[in-house]
Structures are given as C-alpha cells and as structure tokens.
Amino acid sequence: MINGIKPLERSLRWGMVGGGGTSQIGYIHRSAALRDGTFTLVAGAFDIDAARGRAFGERLGVAGDRCYSDYQTLFQEEAKRPDGIEAVSIATPNNTHYAICRAALEAGLHVVCEKPLCFTSEQADALVALSRKQNKIVGVTYGYSGHQMIQQARQMVANGDLGEIRIVNMQFSHGFHHRAVEQDSPSTRWRVDPKFVGPSYVLGDLATHPLFLAETMVPALKIRRLMCSRQSFVQSRAPLEDNAFVLMEYDNGAVGSMWTSAVNSGAMHSQKVRIVGEKASLEWWDEHPNQLRYEVQGQPAQILDRGMPYLVDTALEEDRIGAGHPEGLFEAWSNLYRRFAIAMDASDRGDTDFLAQFWYPDVHAGAMGVRWVENCVRSADSGSAWVEFI
Ligand code: NAI
Structure with a gap:
C-alpha cells in the first residue's frame, strides 16, 4: 500500500x-x-x-x-x-x-x-x-495503465486463469465531438488538423490508450496483420477520421478488434478492454475503473474490487486508500509517475x-502506438486492405 x-x-x-x-x-x-x-x-x-x-x-x-x-x-x-x-x-x-x-x-x-x-x-x-x-x-x-486493476488483469492472464487467449476486444469511443465542436474549442481544433496531429485523429488520440492497456494485460500477443476502416462523419475533418474500426490477427492465432470514435453520440468515454480466453474472460471499463469483471464459463460472473485482499500483490502494492473508496485516473497517473521516478x-x-x-x-510502448497508427492508416488508405504489421 x-x-x-x-x-x-x-x-x-x-x-x-x-x-x-x-x-x-x-x-x-x-x-x-x-x-x-x-x-x-x-x-x-x-x-x-x-x-x-x-x-x-x-x-x-x-x-x-x-x-x-x-x-x-x-x-x-x-x-x-x-x-x-x-x-x-x-x-x-x-x-x-x-x-x-x-x-x-x-x-x-x-x-x-x-x-x-x-x-x-x-x-x-x-x-x-x-x-x-x-x-x-x-x-x-x-x-x-497505472491503475491497479490493470495489474490484476495482467497477473491473472499470466497465471493462466483465462487459459489460452483467443480474442481481445477494445474500444474508446466517446461522443463529445459528434459535431464540429472544434469551431468553438481551441484544444479540439488542433486535434483535427493534420499539421498538429499528423496522419490520424481518433486512432492516435484515443485508440492507443486501450491498445496499450491490452498490451499490458497480455504482453505476449504480437500483431501479425491488421485492417482498418476509417470515416470522417464530420466532413470538415477529412482526411482525419473521427471514427474507425480495426481488426487484428495476432501471431498465435488470437484475434482482436478496436472501435474508436469521437462521434458515439451520448457516450461518455466507453474505454473498455475485454480479454477472452478459452476458459474465462476479463473486462475492464474506465467509467468503473475499480471493478474488474471476471467471467468463468458456466459460473456466475464475479466482480473483483480494487483494494480487496483477494487481489494479487501487484494490484495491492499500489493501493492508496483501501477498498470501498474509489480511486481513478489521478491515482493511476500517480502510480505511473512513481514508476517513472x-x-x-x-x-x-x-x-x-x-x-x-x-x-x-x-519508449518502446510509445513507439508501438506510433507504429500501430501508421499501419492502420496504411490499411485504411489502401481501401481497408489487410496489411502485414511492420
Ligand atoms: P491543450 O491545447 O489544452 O494545451 C496545450 C498546452 O501546451 C497549452 O498550455 C499551450 O500553451 C502549450 N504549448 C503549445 N505549444 C507549446 C510549445 N511549443 N512550448 C510550450 N508550450 C506549448 O492540449 P492538451 O489537451 O493539454 O494536450 C496536450 C498533449 O497531451 C497532447 O499531446 C495530447 O494528445 C495529450 N493528452 C494526453 C492525454 C492522456 O490521457 N495521456 C489526455 C489529453 C491530452
């Protein structure tokens, strides 16, 4: 603690x-x-x-x-x-x-x-x-990624609690930019301008977050190839996307999907990662970060709560207040900065x-996010073709 x-x-x-x-x-x-x-x-x-x-x-x-x-x-x-x-x-x-x-x-x-x-x-x-x-x-x-329940998921996957991993389902799809809010907001304006953000909007700005959470939970998975379809529903944002879907194949036969969006009207954050193994699944959602859902096939679903003694040591070591009280983004960042120091x-x-x-x-995690966006854009701009991950 x-x-x-x-x-x-x-x-x-x-x-x-x-x-x-x-x-x-x-x-x-x-x-x-x-x-x-x-x-x-x-x-x-x-x-x-x-x-x-x-x-x-x-x-x-x-x-x-x-x-x-x-x-x-x-x-x-x-x-x-x-x-x-x-x-x-x-x-x-x-x-x-x-x-x-x-x-x-x-x-x-x-x-x-x-x-x-x-x-x-x-x-x-x-x-x-x-x-x-x-x-x-x-x-x-x-x-x-500094949140303890992400460390809990990582350890459960490593322990084999889910069995062989088959599917990784990721999303970060909020609704705050469902219309051209950039007209009134300087900090949104640069986010939809290629001069400031390079080749992508939501793929880089949003999707790299759950991508890294999933990498943290299942570090063994390596992307072999992917395909991406991206859209600019607010047309003035083109060629930058405000919505995208990505399918991924990993080198062990597992598959992954990502939905990222800034036009998911009505949604707050909807950043979720679901890891599906041959025996059980884990699901984490940033709007309820203190809970990790653990579903074993054939058994009632379990909600694992942050701070409880049944969690693994790596999830308890960075606890700051004990169970019951919520911790969230600020504590997760503090844990990261502590690790950086x-x-x-x-x-x-x-x-x-x-x-x-x-x-x-x-720096490798940062580089991976950059590479992933680059591959997604290459696929999307080739008519959503499958591309080898390079
Ligand atoms: P913002 O537009 O709200 O603020 C940018 C700040 O940087 C302003 O204070 C501005 O005056 C300053 N600035 C701009 N150019 C500068 C320069 N050359 N030298 C010194 N200061 C300069 O942007 P926001 O939303 O704070 O985003 C900043 C970065 O943080 C972006 O890269 C964004 O992707 C990232 N971000 C990351 C999040 C995360 O969860 N890790 C969440 C939100 C943003």
Whole structure:
C-alpha cells in the first residue's frame, strides 16, 4: 500500500514543457508527479505564449527566472546550473513531441512524453536509439495503465486463469465531438488538423490508450496483420477520421478488434478492454475503473474490487486508500509517475538488472502506438486492405 513514504531518498528536479494554465492535461501531470515526493517542479516553458507561461509558472511557485520562453532556452539554461532539471515532461500538442523529446534527450534529461511519442516509425526508432545512447528513461503517459486493476488483469492472464487467449476486444469511443465542436474549442481544433496531429485523429488520440492497456494485460500477443476502416462523419475533418474500426490477427492465432470514435453520440468515454480466453474472460471499463469483471464459463460472473485482499500483490502494492473508496485516473497517473521516478533513479545508478524486470510504459510502448497508427492508416488508405504489421 502506498502511504506517503517517499520511494526514493531524493526528489528529481523536474521541469515541464507545455501544460500551461489553459491546457487540458497539465494539471494531472503536476498532480501525479508531485503526489509522492518523487519530483520537485523547479522550471518550465509552460505555454506557447511566453508571458502567460511565466505568469502561470510563478503562480505554481516556480522562480520567475526559471520560467522560460521556450523549450530550447529551458534546456540550455538549466544545463548551466548545478541544480538544473534532471527530468522534463512534455505536454504540448502532438506535432511538437518529437523535436522536444529529442532535444531533451540530447540535453541529458529523462523524459515523460505525452502520446503520441511522434508521427512516424522512423522518428520512433530514432527516439528509442537516442534514449539508449543517452541512457535516459522515456516514459509515456498511457494514464490508466497505472491503475491497479490493470495489474490484476495482467497477473491473472499470466497465471493462466483465462487459459489460452483467443480474442481481445477494445474500444474508446466517446461522443463529445459528434459535431464540429472544434469551431468553438481551441484544444479540439488542433486535434483535427493534420499539421498538429499528423496522419490520424481518433486512432492516435484515443485508440492507443486501450491498445496499450491490452498490451499490458497480455504482453505476449504480437500483431501479425491488421485492417482498418476509417470515416470522417464530420466532413470538415477529412482526411482525419473521427471514427474507425480495426481488426487484428495476432501471431498465435488470437484475434482482436478496436472501435474508436469521437462521434458515439451520448457516450461518455466507453474505454473498455475485454480479454477472452478459452476458459474465462476479463473486462475492464474506465467509467468503473475499480471493478474488474471476471467471467468463468458456466459460473456466475464475479466482480473483483480494487483494494480487496483477494487481489494479487501487484494490484495491492499500489493501493492508496483501501477498498470501498474509489480511486481513478489521478491515482493511476500517480502510480505511473512513481514508476517513472523509480526507473529514472535506477537508470542513474546504472541498475540494469532492476530495470530489466521493472514495468512502466516506456519508449518502446510509445513507439508501438506510433507504429500501430501508421499501419492502420496504411490499411485504411489502401481501401481497408489487410496489411502485414511492420
Ligand atoms: P491543450 O491545447 O489544452 O494545451 C496545450 C498546452 O501546451 C497549452 O498550455 C499551450 O500553451 C502549450 N504549448 C503549445 N505549444 C507549446 C510549445 N511549443 N512550448 C510550450 N508550450 C506549448 O492540449 P492538451 O489537451 O493539454 O494536450 C496536450 C498533449 O497531451 C497532447 O499531446 C495530447 O494528445 C495529450 N493528452 C494526453 C492525454 C492522456 O490521457 N495521456 C489526455 C489529453 C491530452
């Protein structure tokens, strides 16, 4: 159980690029990073508008001379200081991730990067190679993967409780963009503009989340080929899709499907993963994250609840409040940031044995999401043909 004791003797000096006062996602990064005392926020280039970013940083308690106008100045100036930042989080629109992540690694920093890590598999490979060369951690914020019930599912699959895995059914299909809301919302506008998001909208923005949850639950499954059909129901979004279906075949004979949508009218989030094995199935839904449904063929369905002593150790270790009270996205992110800090510290100590067995959404997870989107777009744009996964 996590009870506030710091998992490390030190706190990493931490900065942010983006995540400014008007951003959607900045606060949860700070809330997660600061919760367990593993990071201390000391610098940032928080906003595309430098003056607004400085004013915001100061109100967060960051010294004015460490609120920089852009990420290049942040990395240059912090590198000159004996107490400069050791890690940085990138929470900016998607088109900037590759350049900022590369610059951060080149500056010798550990990185936490928003998804998608970048736009092409060449860029992803370059970041994988650079993080290895620089011996630095890159964590990717697939937020709910830090939830204990995902760890519970992972262990149950590994224990063989479901038997051989046959089907993986994934979806993330909300209804919030069922009409052209981008006309009134700046943070939706860039999401439907290829200049900012590259080749896809919902495949990259939404579907990579349940894709990574399923990868976490069943790490052995490797996609062999896939086919994708994508649509732009709000026509001004074309060629970017606001709805897509993907079928996948895995190399062990299992099959998978993904429905991702921003036009699922009336739906809140509908992020779900169902893993079907030869004996039993597991189902997790982000609108009820504390419950994992376990259905054994021929028996009444069971609802496993977070915090209960019957769960596996890996699900109980990161519990923060005990059973009954709800935990959710903020706690899952905190668990991820805690893992990022532990990995960064191990990397700095050269503890490769520890890192080899330690799980967190790393640069390979980020690269996999990029590759998956690329393959989906290639299939969709070839008339929804089946394509080998490359
Ligand atoms: P947003 O548009 O609400 O905020 C972007 C922030 O970045 C603003 O503060 C803006 O001023 C700042 N910014 C833009 N360019 C910058 C630059 N070059 N240097 C410094 N600051 C800059 O965007 P939102 O929704 O917060 O998304 C940011 C990222 O987080 C995106 O990549 C998005 O895909 C990702 N995201 C991830 C989620 C997750 O669950 N992991 C959920 C929501 C967003």
